Amino acid sequence: MIASKSPFAAVQLAQELQLRFLHHDWGTNAIDESYQQFEQQRAEDDSDYTPPTARLDPKVYSRLWNGLRVRVGIHTGLCDIRRDEVTKGYDYYGRTSNMAARTESVGNGGQVLMTTAAYMSLSAEEREQIDVTALGDVPLRGVPKPVEMYQLNAVPGRTFAGLRLEHELLNDDEDQTTTSCSDHSSSQLNAVPGRTFSVLRLELELLNDDEDQTTTSCSDHSSSRTDLSVAAQTIAASLQSLLGTFTPAQRQKALIPFCERWRVPLPQKVGNVWDDDGCQEVVRRVAAKVGRVMDFGTRKPSSSVTSLERGGSLFSAGGAAAIVLASSSSSSSVDGRCGTVQLIDLENDSTTS
Numbered sequence: 001m002i003a004s005k006s007p008f009a010a011v012q013l014a015q016e017l018q019l020r021f022l023h024h025d026w027g028t029n030a031i032d033e034s035y036q037q038f039e040q041q042r043a044e045d046d047s048d049y050t051p052p053t054a055r056l057d058p059k060v061y062s063r064l065w066n067g068l069r070v071r072v073g074i075h076t077g078l079c080d081i082r083r084d085e086v087t088k089g090y091d092y093y094g095r096t097s098n099m100a101a102r103t104e105s106v107g108n109g110g111q112v113l114m115t116t117a118a119y120m121s122l123s124a125e126e127r128e129q130i131d132v133t134a135l136g137d138v139p140l141r142g143v144p145k146p147v148e149m150y151q152l153n154a155v156p157g158r159t160f161a162g163l164r165l166e167h168e169l170l171n172d173d174e175d176q177t178t179t180s181c182s183d184h185s186s187s188q189l190n191a192v193p194g195r196t197f198s199v200l201r202l203e204l205e206l207l208n209d210d211e212d213q214t215t216t217s218c219s220d221h222s223s224s225r226t227d228l229s230v231a232a233q234t235i236a237a238s239l240q241s242l243l244g245t246f247t248p249a250q251r252q253k254a255l256i257p258f259c260e261r262w263r264v265p266l267p268q269k270v271g272n273v274w275d276d277d278g279c280q281e282v283v284r285r286v287a288a289k290v291g292r293v294m295d296f297g298t299r300k301p302s303s304s305v306t307s308l309e310r311g312g313s314l315f316s317a318g319g320a321a322a323i324v325l326a327s328s329s330s331s332s333s334v335d336g337r338c339g340t341v342q343l344i345d346l347e348n349d350s351t352t353s
Contacts, residue, residue, distance in 0.1 A: 007076060007121040011130060011152060014072045014112045018154035021110075026067040035069065035109070052108075052159045064158050069109025074152075075100040076118040086253045102140040103149070108160040116148035131156060138163060228284065232291025239283045251279045255286065262289045 039051035053065055077096035084091050099115065107113045119132065131153040137146035151160075228236060243251045252274045259266060264285045270278035 007118065008123075008126045010074060011114070011118075011122065011126075014074060014152060015130070015154040017070065017072070018110060018112065021068055021070060022064075022066050022155055024067055031067050032061075032065065035065075049161070052161050064155060065110070071104055071107035071109055072112045073100050073102070073104025073107060074112070074114040074118040075103055076115070076121045084253070086249060086256075098142065099140070099147070102143060103147070106138060106140065106163045106165060108164065110155070110158060111160050112152035112154050114150045114152055116150065119150045135163070139165065228288055229291045229295055231294040232287045235290050235294075236283055236287035239287060240280070243279070243283070248274050248276060248279055255279065255282050258286050262286060262293075264289050 036051075036054040039054035043049050043051050043054070053061060056064070075096060077099065078094065079096040080093040082091050082093065083089075103113050103115055113135075114132070119127070122130075133151040133153060135149040135151055138149040139146045243254060246254065258264065259282065264282070267278065267281045267285070270282070274282070
């Protein structure tokens, strides 16, 4: 993600990106040939599809297209900002970043989309300096009402296929399947009546109190030599599966909040940067602690403590207005100030245009 100082600066950046890609010397024609082949193949499979670039005259094509096609989605709104102590950068959460990602996901390669919130955040003078096409209301996944959308014509003359709404519908189907599986899993996890998240929090505190009364040392209290209960083994296997595709640094970032919240001591052998063995040991310790809480809850009745629920939130509002140009690049940059920020995240479209 990239932070800009103003909405107009973010729009200018998106436009400049498209022009830079267009005029860059890629050193090969393979990229363009691949896009054209993708379009031709889709046209053969779908009689209603008209290739937007594959059948252009070569001179016209070279004026409009060259190399990688990157789609960009722009949205404006408030977001939650949290500093990442590992990367020393900032992470952005909330509806703004989600809306930007949804906006990007329906675009085509080389296309820049703006929500009406982003467009209306520009001054009248700024709007006169850009060329846009109104696309009307566009349904987005996870958004209750269609969103009015604009296309920024960064390279005049480019035409695109219809918005990739089928991509959103496919994700909707996946979400519904996931929800169904989640509901089934939650019914199994909550087999003990009244076993809510707040009850689990209380059980954790009660278990911590018991441990505080029975031990004064926590250095090797959860060593890898500790036998894991059945519940803990399941938790450990799940964590290892979830984190298995992460790098050690990413696993460390994900596990540290669990250790802090569950009061799990870190092994003495792990340093500032955890290796695979260190991450595996921490996973075992977290699983052992969570497993004990699960076993603790099955031994002690929960119904008598459900009235002690305490609310809370994971993130507090950062108080900064954010404009997000979003997709799925892993690189990030922010201006580092507690003011108005704009974010950009880019997606290379290698499958369709």
